[in-house]
Amino acid sequence: xxxxxxxxxxxxxxxxxxxxxxxxxxxxxxxxxxxxxxxxxxxxxxxxxxxxxxxxxxxxxxxxxxxxxxxxxxxxxxxxxxxxxxxxxxxxxxxxxxxxxxxxxxxxxxxxxxxxxxxxxxxxxxxxxxxxxxxxxxxxxxxxxxxxxxxxxxxxxxxxxxxxxxxxxxxxxxxxxxxxxxxxxxxxxxxxxxxxxxxxxxxxxxxxxxxxxxxxxxxxxxxxxxxxxxxxxxxxxxxxxxxxxxxxxxxxxxxxxxxxxxxxxxxxxxxxxxxxxxxxxxxxxxxxxxxxxxxxxxxxxxxxxxxxxxxxxxxxx
Numbered sequence: 001x002x003x004x005x006x007x008x009x010x011x012x013x014x015x016x017x018x019x020x021x022x023x024x025x026x027x028x029x030x031x032x033x034x035x036x037x038x039x040x041x042x043x044x045x046x047x048x049x050x051x052x053x054x055x056x057x058x059x060x061x062x063x064x065x066x067x068x069x070x071x072x073x074x075x076x077x078x079x080x081x082x083x084x085x086x087x088x089x090x091x092x093x094x095x096x097x098x099x100x101x102x103x104x105x106x107x108x109x110x111x112x113x114x115x116x117x118x119x120x121x122x123x124x125x126x127x128x129x130x131x132x133x134x135x136x137x138x139x140x141x142x143x144x145x146x147x148x149x150x151x152x153x154x155x156x157x158x159x160x161x162x163x164x165x166x167x168x169x170x171x172x173x174x175x176x177x178x179x180x181x182x183x184x185x186x187x188x189x190x191x192x193x194x195x196x197x198x199x200x201x202x203x204x205x206x207x208x209x210x211x212x213x214x215x216x217x218x219x220x221x222x223x224x225x226x227x228x229x230x231x232x233x234x235x236x237x238x239x240x241x242x243x244x245x246x247x248x249x250x251x252x253x254x255x256x257x258x259x260x261x262x263x264x265x266x267x268x269x270x271x272x273x274x275x276x277x278x279x280x281x282x283x284x285x286x287x288x289x290x291x292x293x294x295x296x297x298x299x300x301x302x303x304x305x306x307x308x309x310x311x312x313x314x315x316x317x
Contacts, residue, residue, distance in 0.1 A: 003032065003101060003105075004032075004097065004101055004104035004105050005031050005032050005033075005105075005110075006029055006030070006031060006032075006097065006104065006113060007030045007031060007032050007097075008028075008029070008030030008097070009027060009028070009029060009030075009090075009093035009094070009096070009097060009113075010027070010028040010030075010090070011025055011026075011027055011086050011089045011090040011093060012025065012026040012027065012028060012086075013025075013026075013082075013083075013086060014082040014085070014086060015040075022042055023042060023043070023082065024040045024041065024042055025040065025041055025042070025043070025085075025086060025089060026038055026039075026040050027039050027040065027041060027093075027113075029113060039113065039114075041112075042210070043067075043085050043089070043210070044069075044210040044229075044230045044231060045112075045302075045306075046067045046089055046092065047067050047068065047069055047210075047230070047231040048230060048231065048298055048301050048302040049067075049108075049112050049302060050064075050066050050067040050092065051066070051231070051294075051298045052108060052295075052298045052299060052302050053096075053103065053106075053108060053109065054066060055294060055295045055298060056106070056108060056295075057102075057103050057106075059099075059103075063095070063099065064092070064095050064096060064099065065091070065092060065095065067088065067089070067092055068231070069210070069229060069231045096109075210229055210230050210231065211227050211228060211229055211230065212227070212228060212230050212301075212305060212308065212309065212310070212311065213225060213226070213227045213309060213310040213311075214226050214227075214228060214237075214310070214311055214312075214313055215310065215311070215312045215313070216241055216244075216258070216312075216313045216314070216315065217312065217313070217314045217315065218245060218248075218250055218252075218315050218317070222245070222248050222250055224241065224244040224245060224248075226240055226241070226244065228240065230301050231301075232297075233294065233297075234291070234293065234294045234296075234297045237297065238254070238255075238256045241256060241258075241315075242254070242256060245315075252315065252317070256315065256316075257290060257291065257292045257315075257316040258290075258291040258313040258314065258315060258316065259288055259289065259290055259291070259313065259314045259315075259316050260288070260289045260291070260300070260311060260312065260313045260314070289304060290316070291313070
C-alpha cells in the first residue's frame with residue numbers, strides 16, 4: 001500500500017521579500033521518517049495547484065475547497081488579508097492530507113511540496129516575481145532528498161499497486177516538470193508603422209506579483225499584449241483576447257485555441273526577446289503547448305510558465 005511521505009503541513013505567517021520580491025508563506029513539512037522540512041510558496045501558487053488537482057482528480061468542494069482569488073474588504077497588502085490567507089491555506093493543506101494516497105502521492109502533489117524557489121534580493125526585475133515552482137532537479141534533491149527519492153520511485157510503486165488505484169485509473173498522466181531543450185532564435189522587438197499592437201491592462205484587481213503578461217499573435221501585423229492574473233480562467237482569457245482583436249477588425253471564434261512554444265519568452269533586457277521558431281507541420285511539435293481547455297491553461301501556468309513574466313502565444317485559426 002502506497003503511503004504519503006508527508007504526514008503534516010503547517011503554514012507559517014507570511015514574509016515579504018525586499019525589492020519587490022513578493023509575499024511568501026513558509027510551509028513546514030513533517031515527513032513520515034520524522035524529518036522536518038521547510039519550503040515557500042506564494043498565494044498564487046496555491047490557486048493554480050488547487051485548480052490543477054481538482055481538474056485531475058475530479059474532486060468535490062466537500063473533499064477539498066478550491067482556493068480562489070477573491071476581493072477583500074481590507075486594504076491592499078494589509079496584514080489582516082494575509083492572516084486570512086494563511087488560515088485558508090492551512091485548512092486546504094489539512095484537508096489535502098485526508099485524501100487517498102492516489103491524490104497525495106501523485107506527481108503533481110509531490111512536485112508542489114518538494115520544490116523551493118531561489119529567492120534573491122539582487123536579481124533582475126525579470127526574476128523578482130518568479131513563481132515558486134521554479135526549482136531544478138539538483139536543487140530539489142539537495143534540499144529535499146526524502147521527497148526527491150520518493151518521487152523517483154513513484155512510477156514503479158504505482159505500477160506495482162495498480163489494482164489498488166483502480167477507482168482513479170482514468171486520471172490523466174501528469175507531464176514531467178523538467179523543461180525541454182528547444183531551438184530558439186533571438187530577435188529584436190521593433191515597432192513598425194504597419195503593425196497593430198495593443199497594450200491592455202487586465203480587468204482583474206489582482207496584485208502585480210500574481211500576474212503574467214501575454215503577447216498574443218494573430219499574424220505578423222496584428223499583435224496584442226495583455227496582462228492577466230495567473231489564476232485567470234480560460235473563458236476570461238478568451239474574452240479579453242477576442243475583445244482586443246475585435247478592435248483590430250479581427251473576429252475570432254468563441255472557443256479560441258491558443259498555441260505556445262516552451263521557450264517563448266522575453267528577456268529582461270530592454271527591446272529584446274527570445275522567441276522559439278514555430279515548427280512546420282511535418283516537424284516535431286512536442287515543444288508546442290495547445291491551450292484548448294481549462295486543464296491546459298492551469299497546467300501551463302503551474303508547470304511551464306511558473307518562472308516567466310511574459311509569454312508569447314499564437315492564435316490557432
